[in-house]
Amino acid sequence: MAKVTTGTGDTGYTGLLGEQRVPKYDPRPETFGTVDEATSALGLARATTNDPRVKEVIYHVQQELYLLMGELATPPENYEAMGLRITSEHVQSLENIEEELKLEVNIPNKFIIPGDSIGGAALDLARTIIRRSERMAVKLLHDGVIQNGEVVRYLNRLSDLIFVLARYVEVKSSLAQRPQEGE
Structure with a gap:
């Protein structure tokens, strides 16, 4: 059974990937x-969704976010050895998925107030958290703590993709709620 409680963080420090420990309030953690x-x-x-495509897209992104977290948790001296890196190919993949979804959903040119569906609202919540993490990653990049600009690009594109995915979910949800012909 996995050991959940290690006690190593009880003094307010956490480990990065390698030997380094930093305060839990450090910009990296x-x-x-x-x-x-x-x-x-x-x-x-x-x-919240039963749509296999939406589930697949989200799960894929969640896996990539673990890679991204690993990269953020890796200090410069261990960066090459760990091999955790977000690349331009990861960013391109997000752009491709977004373009595919935009072929199926009209994105209105206006502000969207979240809450038209539970799934869409959950995605919009995730999008705002992604935006916050992007701002934090930008600071790490600008301060020289991380060197890979693809991390920031990835988070930026991901928030765009999640916005489009939320609209896709809402359109599918509204279509499912419409009365069928003959009802």
């Missing part, structure tokens, strides 16, 4: 902790 929040919010969204 703050950022990967926020990405973890986004992953959980995406899990809520995934649990």
Whole structure:
């Protein structure tokens, strides 16, 4: 059985990937902790849908976010050895999925107030957490704590994709609620 409680964080420090320990309020654990929040919010969204395509997209993104968290938790001296890296291919994949979804849903040119469906609202919540993690990652990049700009690009594109996915879910939800012909 996995040991859940280690006690190593009881003094307010947490380990990065390697030997380094930093305060829990350090920008790195703050950022990967926020990405973890986004992953959980995406899990809520995934649990609310019966659409296999939506489930697949969300699950794929959740897996990639674990890679991203690993990269954020890796100090520079261990970066190459760990091999955890978000690449331009990860970003391109998000862009491709977004473009496919936009072919099936009209994105209105206006502000969207979340809440038209439970699934859409859960995705919108995840999107806002992703945006917060993006702002935090930008600070890490600008401060020289991380060097891979693809992390920021990934989070930026991901928030766009999740916005489109929320609209897709809402359109599918509204179609499912319409009375069928002859009813």
